[in-house]
Amino acid sequence: MRPLPLPHAGCALFFDFDGTLADLAPTPDSVRVADGLPDLLARLAAPLAGAVAIVSGRPIGELDAHLQPLRLPAAGVHGAERRGADGQWRRLAVPDLAPALAVLQVLCERQPALRLERKPGALALHYRQAPQLEDECLTAMGVAMGRVEGMALQRGKMVVELKPRHAGKGHAVRAFLGERPFRHRRPWFFGDDVTDESAFEAVLALGGVAVKVGDGDTLAPHRLADPAALHGWLRAAVAALAP
CATH class of the missing domain: 3.30.70 (Alpha-Beta Plaits)
Incomplete structure (x- = not known):
């Protein structure tokens, strides 16, 4: 695995949630967010002109609840629903389940x-x-x-x-990259699961950076040990991007 560099002002950063920003828990309802994480993400987004998004299997409403009062651009349910930086929602049509x-x-x-x-x-x-x-x-x-x-x-x-069928994290990342403030930026994706591999594939195809959090086979050339290691990298990134 290659050493993970720090971002520059021309990057767009995308993060999975469970197992990436937050430790996995026995049930989805029992996940806990580390103190200060929402503020850290807000401080990261500011020098990137807001080009920070969450791309998760969770619904967007749950992501907002865990990261409140922060409301980042987000893709939920593997991209079946998506809220852009402009606040507009886009949802895929689904049949009666x-x-x-x-x-x-x-x-x-x-x-x-x-x-x-x-x-x-x-x-x-x-x-x-x-x-x-x-x-x-x-x-x-x-x-x-x-x-x-x-x-x-x-x-x-x-x-x-x-x-x-047409929902996927790779599709969600590409959709964000067609919109402001993500457009014309180098994409980075951080994820921990097989559900994140399509996003890794998408950002690598665009010359971006893919980071696997935790163990397991992956397309990603970079790796961090766990969410705590990612939080340390986030703090370093905020310092590097500070004016």
């Missing part, structure tokens, strides 16, 4: 250690509390996907998700 939901609810009633998360336009099945049920979750998700049109499976760390 009720037939897929019914399949997954039957499994969760039989296996109460599983957690079914309903998102805007997506369904996520978490098995962190029961990793031995991974194959059963994948089978059920395959059946659920067959009940609706235009959806695809997205795997992550102890989770499998049904999301819009």
Whole structure:
């Protein structure tokens, strides 16, 4: 892995949330944000003219709640919903997910250690509390996907998700880069999971910087050990960008 440099004023920075900016937790609801992180991100965005965004599998509303009072440009549900720096929202059209939901609810009633998360336009099945049920979750998700049109499976760390086929973090990053203040900037992406690999691919194709947070195989040429290491890099970046 290459040493990770510090950014310059012509960069655009994109961050995953869970496992990247915040440590993973047993459930999505139990994630805790480190003290001072929202202020640190705000101080980072200022010298970059606001070219800092969160690109996550979480809904944007949850990201805002964790980072309040900060409201950054954000892509949620792997890009199925996106809020630009201008405050405008863009959402992909999705089918009625009720037939897929019914399949997954039957499994969760039989296996109460599983957690079914309903998102805007997506369904996520978490098995962190029961990793031995991974194959059963994948089978059920395959059946659920067959009940609706235009959806695809997205795997992550102890989770499998049904999301819009055309949603992806790489697509979200490219959409941001077509808008102010991200346009004509060198993109950087920080992520920890297989869901972030499409964003790594996108920024590398554009001559940008990809940073893997944590362990695992990756396209990213750079790596940080954990969210705490990323927070240290953020503080160094703020100092480097200070006028």
